[in-house]
Every structure is written in structure tokens, then in C-alpha cells.
Amino acid sequence: AQSVTQLDSQVPVFEEAPVELRCNYSSSVSVYLFWYVQYPNQGLQLLLKYLSGSTLVESINGFEAEFNKSQTSFHLRKPSVHISDTAEYFCAVSDKDQKLVFGQGTRLTINP
Amino acid sequence: DSGVTQTPKHLITATGQRVTLRCSPRSGDLSVYWYQQSLDQGLQFLIQYYNGEERAKGNILERFSAQQFPDLHSELNLSSLELGDSALYFCASSAQGGNTEAFFGQGTRLTVV
Numbered sequence: 001a002q003s004v005t006q007l008d009s010q011v012p013v014f015e016e017a018p019v020e021l022r023c024n025y026s027s028s029v030s031v032y033l034f035w036y037v038q039y040p041n042q043g044l045q046l047l048l049k050y051l052s053g054s055t056l057v058e059s060i061n062g063f064e065a066e067f068n069k070s071q072t073s074f075h076l077r078k079p080s081v082h083i084s085d086t087a088e089y090f091c092a093v094s095d096k097d098q099k100l101v102f103g104q105g106t107r108l109t110i111n112p
Numbered sequence: 113d114s115g116v117t118q119t120p121k122h123l124i125t126a127t128g129q130r131v132t133l134r135c136s137p138r139s140g141d142l143s144v145y146w147y148q149q150s151l152d153q154g155l156q157f158l159i160q161y162y163n164g165e166e167r168a169k170g171n172i173l174e175r176f177s178a179q180q181f182p183d184l185h186s187e188l189n190l191s192s193l194e195l196g197d198s199a200l201y202f203c204a205s206s207a208q209g210g211n212t213e214a215f216f217g218q219g220t221r222l223t224v225v
Contacts, residue, residue, distance in 0.1 A: 034213070043114065043202060044216040076211060090155060098206055099145060099168050102155035 002027040002093050008101035009098040013081055014111050021076040022108045023065075023091030033074040034100065035065055044090065050074065061085075086110045115139065118203050118217035126225055130191040133220045137184055137205030142165070144186040144213060145206075146178055151198035155164045161186055 007022040016099065035047040048059040055067040065076045074091060088107050092100040115138035116197075125131055137144050146158040157170035161180035172178075175193075180186045190197060199222050204214040 019195070038214075043218040044204075046213050046215075047113070049213055077183065098143060099157050099160050099170065100147075100204075101157065102147075104154045 002031065002095065004093050004103035005103055006091055006093050006106050008106050009104065010107045010109065012060075012109045012111060015049045015083055016080045018079050019077065019081050019085075019108065021089050021108065023074045023076065023103060025074065025093045026090070027072075027093060027104045029095055031093045032094060033067060034094070035063070035074070035076050036090045036102075037058075038072050038105075040087070044075075047076075047089070048078060049069070060073065081108070081110050083110050083112065114215040114217065116200075116203060116213050116215050116217035118220050120220060121164045121218065122221050122223075127193055127195060127217035129193050129224075130189065130224065131193065133201055133203075133222075134206075135186045135188070135203030135217060137186070137203075138215055139161070141207050141215070142184065142215075143206045144180055144184070145204040146172075146186070146188050146215060147202040147204065148199045149202060149219070150196075153199075155202075158188070167223040169215060190222070195224050198222055198224045 003026045005024045033050040036044040037047045048057045050067040058064045063078045088105045091103040117136040121132045142163045145160045147195045149155045158172040160168040178188045200219045202219045204216045206212045
């Protein structure tokens, strides 16, 4: 069975500061890894994904995540956050059947 | 706009009642997934349909059932509702293949009173 652990339920940071949201997964098979973002009162949007190839993946709004197989991690980073990044972030894992197993989520709060 | 449409957006009903949530997947997507988001359980996978057939089952209660119709839209039926069923229910769709992403609808917020 697959599982995902997001180590921080809440992360407060100041605007323009760097941030890292941690994600560890457990799986006995090859996996695909995702980060989804949920803005207040909205649905889930895909932020970025790792399927294969380069272990560093990037999103269009400055986030990046690195797949580390030995540490079974897929941490999300951004070098400088903006107020508009305030949201809940979910790490997820799936296998070939595509159903997603989500972590508990990390609420990112940006303070001015 | 993800292309996945869920109706209704909000639903308030009493305990013991039955409701139906509807999902229209993105054009061309054959797979539909249902997820439940609640404060205590987080995001939980309920069930997946692929081209009309049940493909995978997660933590779905026996009081809940789903189906996918020939036009690929899906319905999630929740019966004998309890207060604890209050949650946000998401539908997602994806194309066939292990390296495709799931697109989520805006969700239906169910409140059981």
C-alpha cells in the first residue's frame, strides 16, 4: 500500500522568503509523484508532477520539487514566496492505476 | 477551469436522507475518480470508474455507491446520511495511461444537519 506523509501541517513564512514543504512517501512499486495546490474555496490544481526522467521538476510559477528515491522524498521549494502563494498544498502519489493517495496537506501562510 | 464540472456546488440535507452528486469529466477522459475531503480524514480516495466499469475502490462506505454512464458522466449516491458525511466531495478525471494527470472539479460541499 502507498502512503504519503507531509511533515508540517502549517508553514508560516514572510513574503519574499524561501520556503520548503516536506513530503515523504512509501510505496513498494514505481510511483508517480504530484503536488496539488488548493486555494481558499477552490478545487485542487496540479502544481507539478514527477513521472520519470529528470528528478527536478518545475512549475510555471516558480515552485520546484526534487524526487529523491533513496530518501523517498518529494519536497516542494520556492526561493521567494508571494502573498498569492497562500494556499493549502497537497503531496500525492499514484501508481499505474492512477488513483491518488494524498498527504494530509500543508497550509502555507505568507505574512507581509 | 479544469474542464471537470460538478453539480451542485452546495448541498444541505438532513440526516437519514439520500443525495446524488453529479460529475461531468473533461472531454475525452475515460476515467472518473471520486474523493472525499473532510477535516478529520483529509483527502480520501473513494472510487474509480473507467469507461463505465468500476476500476478501483478505496475507503467508500457501503451506504455510498457510484456509477458511470455511457456518456461518461458519473454520479455518486450517498444514502442514510449522517452528520459525519459532511465534507467536500471532489470528482476528477483523467485519460487512459499511467502517466496522465487527474483534473479536479470544484467540488460539492455537502452539509448534513
